[in-house]
Amino acid sequence: MFAKVESMGLNGLKAFSVAVESNTEKGTPDFRIGGLGDASVQESRMRVLAAMENSGFDGSRLKVTVNLSPADVRKSGSSYDFPILVSILAALGEISGVPEGSVFIGELSLSGELAGTNGVLPMAAAAKENGVRNLFLPEANVKEASLVRGINIYGIKNIAQLTAFLNGKEHIAPAPPYIPDTDGCAAVADFADVKGQENIKAAIQTAAAGFHNLLMIGPPGAGKSMLAKRISGILPPMTFEESIETTSVYSVAGMLDDKSPLITLRPFRAVSHTASAVGIIGGGKTPMPGEISLAHNGVLFLDELPEFRRDVLETLRQPLEDRRIVITRAQGKASFPCKTMLVAAMNPCPCGNYGSEGKCTCTPAAITKYLGKISRPVLDRIDIQIEVGAVKYAELRSEQKGLSSAEMLENIQKARELQEKRFKGTDILFNGEIPPAKLKEYCLMDSEAEEFLQNTFDKLGLSARAYDRILKVARTVADIDGEEVISRRHISKAVQYRSLDRKYWQ
Numbered sequence: 001m002f003a004k005v006e007s008m009g010l011n012g013l014k015a016f017s018v019a020v021e022s023n024t025e026k027g028t029p030d031f032r033i034g035g036l037g038d039a040s041v042q043e044s045r046m047r048v049l050a051a052m053e054n055s056g057f058d059g060s061r062l063k064v065t066v067n068l069s070p071a072d073v074r075k076s077g078s079s080y081d082f083p084i085l086v087s088i089l090a091a092l093g094e095i096s097g098v099p100e101g102s103v104f105i106g107e108l109s110l111s112g113e114l115a116g117t118n119g120v121l122p123m124a125a126a127a128k129e130n131g132v133r134n135l136f137l138p139e140a141n142v143k144e145a146s147l148v149r150g151i152n153i154y155g156i157k158n159i160a161q162l163t164a165f166l167n168g169k170e171h172i173a174p175a176p177p178y179i180p181d182t183d184g185c186a187a188v189a190d191f192a193d194v195k196g197q198e199n200i201k202a203a204i205q206t207a208a209a210g211f212h213n214l215l216m217i218g219p220p221g222a223g224k225s226m227l228a229k230r231i232s233g234i235l236p237p238m239t240f241e242e243s244i245e246t247t248s249v250y251s252v253a254g255m256l257d258d259k260s261p262l263i264t265l266r267p268f269r270a271v272s273h274t275a276s277a278v279g280i281i282g283g284g285k286t287p288m289p290g291e292i293s294l295a296h297n298g299v300l301f302l303d304e305l306p307e308f309r310r311d312v313l314e315t316l317r318q319p320l321e322d323r324r325i326v327i328t329r330a331q332g333k334a335s336f337p338c339k340t341m342l343v344a345a346m347n348p349c350p351c352g353n354y355g356s357e358g359k360c361t362c363t364p365a366a367i368t369k370y371l372g373k374i375s376r377p378v379l380d381r382i383d384i385q386i387e388v389g390a391v392k393y394a395e396l397r398s399e400q401k402g403l404s405s406a407e408m409l410e411n412i413q414k415a416r417e418l419q420e421k422r423f424k425g426t427d428i429l430f431n432g433e434i435p436p437a438k439l440k441e442y443c444l445m446d447s448e449a450e451e452f453l454q455n456t457f458d459k460l461g462l463s464a465r466a467y468d469r470i471l472k473v474a475r476t477v478a479d480i481d482g483e484e485v486i487s488r489r490h491i492s493k494a495v496q497y498r499s500l501d502r503k504y505w506q
């Protein structure tokens with residue numbers, strides 16, 4: 001007998017429909033799965049047979065052929081176990097029928113219980129888009145799936161329960177929509193702990209307000225790591241759409257927590273310099289997101305930047321520019337979003353004192369080699385570059401209160417609101433994302449500012465790219481000031497935030 005049920009597959013963050021067909025006959029036992037399923041899909045045979053037996057069905061004399069279509073798209077993972085078994089049971093007549101517009105996703109344990117699977121959120125969202133009405137999946141994935149509204153989500157414990165439901169012997173209610181708790185905030189250290197360094201904090205505030213990449217350079221102990229770690233406490237709240245996007249990445253990576261399945265705080269990913277290129281960028285046989293995508297809509301923090309392998313740093317160029325990473329495989333392409341704010345920190349030389357008051361003991365060649373680890377194109381993608389000097393003793397001892405994270409966040413929120421108005425109806429959220437073609441429209445300057453920028457451009461011999469970046473940062477500086485028209489002092493600040501590369505990378 002023959003039966004067909006619907007499921008979903010995943011490529012990168014993109015979900016697609018998969019029809020699971022089964023043909024059963026009496027005869028010499030045999031079980032084949034066709035339709036470009038990789039080794040992980042082939043393994044499903046043993047789980048399906050065991051789950052079937054342990055749910056009270058006889059699979060001992062079964063000759064079954066399963067086909068996953070479209071047959072020319074590669075499929076991987078364990079989430080086809082459930083639809084395969086449902087289609088077999090339907091072909092055998094053990095299930096009287098499947099409601100119109102139903103999709104099945106899930107892994108089976110040998111006992112017939114359903115086990116949670118990765119990537120359910122993007123699959124549920126795509127199912128909804130395709131007009132699917134009912135989604136049957138493991139209980140462990142219910143909360144995550146029910147972030148998608150307008151589709152019935154059925155959390156299933158085991159095969160026996162599902163067959164009882166489909167045969168009208170048991171009732172299962174669809175899950176209520178999951179309403180995430182969004183008023184959480186990151187419990188991180190406060191910027192108020194940082195004494196002095198007010199101009200540095202202002203630069204960091206600008207970076208966070210416009211989602212600009214940031215580089216801090218300075219001697220050891222100046223507080224670079226201390227400052228960077230406090231950034232997650234001043235990031236503006238995520239929109240619901242951003243939350244869903246970021247959560248989808250974590251869903252595919254299998255990193256969602258069943259208790260709080262929606263990511264509502266911007267991620268802050270501090271990456272070790274020992275991480276591999278695949279770990280940072282993503283990749284693998286079944287493409288998985290890397291750290292840069294786990295930082296989607298949040299921060300990717302690379303401390304001690306020159307300690308990273310040069311080839312790893314170079315692979316960051318394309319994703320930093322495109323905000324999307326494309327992984328090419330023989331079977332096709334997968335892509336993951338990576339709209340992140342890169343925060344990097346580094347010493348200027350191996351001993352750390354070059355360019356500051358302390359005595360540098362490095363040879364010129366050693367300094368050049370050290371700084372050379374960061375290539376021009378990578379530097380060019382970092383809008384805000386600042387020098388962090390050691391805090392003065394008097395400032396360190398001072399009881400005077402500096403900017404706190406709460407105050408910084410308030411300024412950032414104001415700048416955020418102006419950006420929201422400015423970019424309404426576009427897919428831009430932050431000034432850091434303004435494409436070159438739109439700079440003129442969004443970055444209005446008064447004539448004095450224009451003249452100043454022109455002079456600076458000529459005097460410093462800036463590249464076109466540097467010009468664009470200065471303009472974007474000036475846009476954010478003006479937004480923090482609550483001003484729509486950029487004036488000279490905004491440009492001047494933005495130029496200051498770009499003077500480092502001339503000092504160190506001349």
Ligand SMILES: Nc1ncnc2c1ncn2[C@@H]1O[C@H](COP(=O)(O)OP(=O)(O)O)[C@@H](O)[C@H]1O
Binds near residue numbers: 196226
């Ligand atoms: N401005 C500052 N205010 C308070 N403490 C500071 C300041 N700068 C540095 N420190 C202290 O020095 C320590 C070392 O700073 P760290 O962030 O590790 O420096 P870096 O990363 O630049 O080498 C911090 O943990 C902190 O205790």
Ligand SMILES: [Mg+2]
Binds near residue numbers: 224
């Ligand atoms: Mg440090």
Ligand SMILES: [Zn+2]
Binds near residue numbers: 349351352359361
């Ligand atoms: Zn040195």
